[in-house]
Amino acid sequence: MARPDRFTDKIVFVTGAASGIGRAAAIAFAAEGARLAILDRSAEALDATAEAVRSAGGDVLTIACDVSLPDRVEAAVARTVARFGRLDIAFNNAGVENQAAPVHEIALAEWDRILGINLRGTFLCMQHELAQMVAQGGGVVINTASGAGIRGVAGGAAYAASKHAIIGLTRSAALDYAKQNIRVNAVLPGNIETPMMDRFTGGDIQKAIDLEPVGRLGTPAEIAEAVLWMASDLGGFVTGAATVIDGGWSL
Template sequence: MPRPDRFTGKVAFVTGAAGGIGRAAAIAFAVEGARVAILDRTEDALRSTEAAAKAAGGEVLAITCDVSRPEQVEAAVNQVVERFGRLDVAFNNAGVENKAAPLHEIELEEWDRILGINLRGTFVCMKHELAQMVRQGGGVVVNTASGAGICGVAGGASYAASKHAIIGMTKSAALDYAKQNIRVNAVLPGNIETPMMDRFTGGDIQKAIDLEPVGRLGKPEEIAEAVLWMASDLGGFVTGAATVIDGGWSL
């Protein structure tokens, strides 16, 4: 149940906001009173999220940003602080799926692409977000990992490696900043109704549904709700957590 005042006065920063989980989270933050910075490298789709978040009552700053480009990430964080004065919540959600292949067939360029966006991109975002949070005296970071971060995925070595690493990075950062009023957590979605899942299955969504013990895909809004809880005061005793929301897929 949305609480319109849960994030009033707070500033939320959402990457990968053009669609799927990022879009749902951006709109949810706006509904609950946050000023929201939304980032994605796909400008047209980002504008759609911007319009939806504004319609939900939020003040929104849209920034075209490729998280694999460190200079763009640094500039985006600086732009948010210049506009809103602070950065209270960072949801690092930008990521891409791999081209399915057994490990020995993965090209180095494809490996570097996946790790460069999913892992290095998350690291660079955290680096600049956390520096700002240290300066202002607190904040919350939530990273998108995956059920593939706690189990193997046939044909998905690069993706699984990136998501396993995000969990380790999240837990380590949680210890680094625990005494500085900064919490760092990860959310681990399963098979969710997103454009990424549509691409990964080649449009055959039933294949993904068949993997889910609950017999359906998750909804982006279900992941967004978990992110908002982690970022809220009610999640204040949670740090270093890797919260699985996957309908039982990884059991």
């Protein structure tokens, strides 16, 4: 249940916000009082999310940004701070799936694409977010890793490598900033009902359902609820965590 005042006047920065988990989190933050900067690769892709955020009562800034490009990321964080004055919470959710292939068949360009967006993008966002949070005296960063960050995935070496690395990056950053009133955590979704999952399965969602011990896919709203808890004062003693929300898939 939404608590309208939990994030009143908090400034939240969400990447990968055009659909799926990013959209669900942005809407959930707005429903609880937050003001948001939402990012994805094109401004047009963000229109539906921005409309939903406004309908939930949120003030929203839309930013077209390829998170793998340093100048774009730096500019996006700067625009957010110029508009809202600070940055309280960052949800680094932008990511892409790989083209399934065994390791010896992975093209270098495909490897670079996956690591560039999933890992480099998360790192670049964190650099600029954390610099701002240090300057203002605190904040919260949450990164989207995956259940694939703690297990192997046949045909998914590039994706799994990127998500394993995000967990290591998260845990190390948590130690770097623990004494500066900054918490850094990761959420590890399993098979979630998103456009990415639809693409990955070629539209055969039952293949993903069959992997889940609970017999269903997770929903973006379920992941968003965990993100909001991590970002709230109730999660104030949690840093460096890699919280698995996957219906038992990674067991």
